[in-house]
Amino acid sequence: MFEIEQRLQSYGITIDDMVSAAMGLYVSHGMPDDQAATEIRKKIKKYLDDPNVASLLLGAILLEDELYTKRKNSEIADDPLFLLSDEILGMAIAECIGGTYARFEFTRYDQKKPGILAKLGPFLDDAVAGLIAGCTSRLYSESL
DSSP, rough: TTTTHHHHHHHHHHHHHHHHHHHSSSSOOOOOOHHHHHHHHHHHHHHHHHHHHHHHHHHHHHHHHHIIISSSTOOOTTTTTOHHHHHHHHHHHHHHHHHHHHHHHHHHHHHHOOOGGGGGHHHHHHHHHHHHHHHHHHHHHHOO
């Protein structure tokens, strides 16, 4: 939906990168890592096609482009503390997929920034962290 996978790829973000980042903080719930990675991949692909998740990701992509990528000396280049909209987008994506528990999972990914998350700008790191957190949280909930 909205060519989100292709748009993310234009920023160098692949599904493999997202699965790798997810596995960076994966907590085993009795499922082998390779099986968990496969399930997380399926969930990421599924939620990239969800219109609500896709529209929030599109918003993050457009904000990243307009307020960070295109601006020389961007005011948000260092992801300042006063910038909250990026966190709100990430939490909204996580909760849309995985409910309230996913908000806590989002915090883990936002703070540690494993894999590709450490290389992204302020909006995309939180949006992709939200996608990962929602998918891993849902996986954990379904594994119980």
